[in-house]
Amino acid sequence: MSEQDELFFTENVVNVNRMVRKVMAATVIVPLSFIILTHIGIWSVSYNYSMIMLGLSVLIYLILLYANKNPKLQVFSMYFGILSAVLYVDFLGYNRVVQISITYGCAPFLSCLYYNKKLTNLTSIFAYLSIVAVHAIQAFGIGDFIAPVISNKNTVTWFIGHVSGITIEYVFVFLIAGFLASRNYKTIQNLVKTKSDRDAAYDKLSERNKYIMQQNLELESANRELNSTQYKIIQFVAQCLGKHDIFTGFHVMHTKKFVEIIAKELRDEGYYEEELTDKNIALFSTAAFLHDIGKIHVPEGILNKMGPFTPAEYEMMKCHPKVGKELLEYLPPIEGGKFNDIAIMMAYHHHEKWDGSGYPNGLSGEQIPLCARIMTAADSLDAMISQRLYKDPLSVDEAMDVFEKCKGSHFEPCIADAVINCKHLITLIDQDFKTSEASENAKELEWWHSYHENLKL
Numbered sequence: 182m183s184e185q186d187e188l189f190f191t192e193n194v195v196n197v198n199r200m201v202r203k204v205m206a207a208t209v210i211v212p213l214s215f216i217i218l219t220h221i222g223i224w225s226v227s228y229n230y231s232m233i234m235l236g237l238s239v240l241i242y243l244i245l246l247y248a249n250k251n252p253k254l255q256v257f258s259m260y261f262g263i264l265s266a267v268l269y270v271d272f273l274g275y276n277r278v279v280q281i282s283i284t285y286g287c288a289p290f291l292s293c294l295y296y297n298k299k300l301t302n303l304t305s306i307f308a309y310l311s312i313v314a315v316h317a318i319q320a321f322g323i324g325d326f327i328a329p330v331i332s333n334k335n336t337v338t339w340f341i342g343h344v345s346g347i348t349i350e351y352v353f354v355f356l357i358a359g360f361l362a363s364r365n366y367k368t369i370q371n372l373v374k375t376k377s378d379r380d381a382a383y384d385k386l387s388e389r390n391k392y393i394m395q396q397n398l399e400l401e402s403a404n405r406e407l408n409s410t411q412y413k414i415i416q417f418v419a420q421c422l423g424k425h426d427i428f429t430g431f432h433v434m435h436t437k438k439f440v441e442i443i444a445k446e447l448r449d450e451g452y453y454e455e456e457l458t459d460k461n462i463a464l465f466s467t468a469a470f471l472h473d474i475g476k477i478h479v480p481e482g483i484l485n486k487m488g489p490f491t492p493a494e495y496e497m498m499k500c501h502p503k504v505g506k507e508l509l510e511y512l513p514p515i516e517g518g519k520f521n522d523i524a525i526m527m528a529y530h531h532h533e534k535w536d537g538s539g540y541p542n543g544l545s546g547e548q549i550p551l552c553a554r555i556m557t558a559a560d561s562l563d564a565m566i567s568q569r570l571y572k573d574p575l576s577v578d579e580a581m582d583v584f585e586k587c588k589g590s591h592f593e594p595c596i597a598d599a600v601i602n603c604k605h606l607i608t609l610i611d612q613d614f615k616t617s618e619a620s621e622n623a624k625e626l627e628w629w630h631s632y633h634e635n636l637k638l
Contacts, residue, residue, distance in 0.1 A: 190296060194255050197294045201262035202245040204291070208238040208269060237272065241265045263292045263300065267308045271315045285312055285347075289358040301362035305355040309347070316343050432563055433470045435614055439559035441466040442606055446599040453551055461523075464516065465552050468524040472531050472556055475505030487570050502529050502541050523552050531556040536590045546593075558584075558596050566611050577608045 212234035215226040241262075248258035266288040274285070285308060292304040320340040444465055448457040476484060479501055483494045490498060505528035512521050530544065530553035537545030539557075549557075565580040575583075581601050588597035600607070 475501030526550040
């Protein structure tokens with residue numbers, strides 16, 4: 182028997198012992214009923230007999246009460262309680278005051294609750310022998326001490342007839358009680374084993390889940406660290422590009438912020454809610470770092486030219502989306518490749534226009550990916566309100582007028598409206614950028630002005 186089995190059956194013995202004690206405590210009702218019903222004339226039971234029954238109930242109860250409190254006496258309490266119940270029923274039936282034939286089976290069936298076939302068989306045999314003894318005493322008495330209760334002259338015939346009937350009854354009691362005890366024991370044992378196996382499996386699964394959770398936490402930590410490293414590399418690339426073009430470094434930082442606020446405003450206004458999740462908006466804004474990566478292929482002399490481009494220079498500038506796409510195709514997968522797809526679309530299509538007049542492919546409307554349409558607005562916004570070698574910045578108000586005029590041509594109408602709706606926030610962000618970048622921009626402008634002056638000499 183397993184430790185789980187022993188624990189369950191030991192606990193069951195304790196619990197059934199308590200129940201048997203309560204049953205024996207309840208037997209005081211029987212002698213009290215004898216006294217009360219005899220007093221009012223319904224029954225005629227000897228007072229001495231009633232008091233003996235009452236004393237027997239109390240004595241058995243007190244012994245069980247003491248034994249139940251002692252863990253070492255639980256087995257004694259089990260046998261004593263069941264056998265006391267047999268004797269109590271025998272003593273109750275001796276005077277033939279009430280008909281208690283069915284009650285003779287109580288103790289054997291009560292013993293089935295212990296799930297102990299040995300105890301049940303012993304109880305059934307003891308109950309049978311004690312009932313035979315009671316009938317013998319009723320028929321013949323015990324010497325000079327206890328007179329026979331049966332007044333029938335043919336006491337032998339009475340005794341044999343009753344004992345024969347009792348024997349037949351107790352054959353069934355013995356078989357049924359024994360079967361119940363055995364069957365109940367096996368059933369409970371299987372249930373306990375099943376529960377034990379289930380608990381063991383659950384504990385094993387819990388341990389495995391804890392291990393998996395720990396591994397997941399470590400993996401998540403590693404992924405966060407990897408993502409952080411990847412994004413730092415992206416920022417580094419953008420900064421390197423900024424050293425090639427004095428405005429591109431700050432430009433990509435600006436557009437990252439503008440992409441974020443435009444996308445959130447679109448979602449707040451009810452546009453593209455399924456696509457503009459927090460996760461996707463974060464990917465859009467980070468990918469903005471790389472939208473001008475193709476400018477690394479454009480000579481510095483063109484990127485940092487003081488005046489307008491010649492047609493040939495402009496055509497070279499127009500190559501940077503295609504170059505950016507080709508460069509980003511070498512980028513290792515980030516976020517399962519989703520970031521890569523977004524970065525490529527933003528780099529390749531951010532100069533397309535809503536009406537199809539943009540480049541490199543002349544796409545129009547929703548042929549242009551949403552991330553690129555948002556990038557177009559952010560890119561144009563920063564280009565308008567930022568300093569360049571060939572122009573001074575527009576005011577935010579002037580830029581808003583451009584978005585209003587170009588709504589439906591250069592920009593998707595709802596995206597243009599999103600930019601205009603964010604005018605106040607854009608103004609604050611622009612002021613913050615200009616304040617923090619003023620010193621470095623002034624140095625770079627002075628260096629390039631001096632460079633171009635020297636070229637004229």
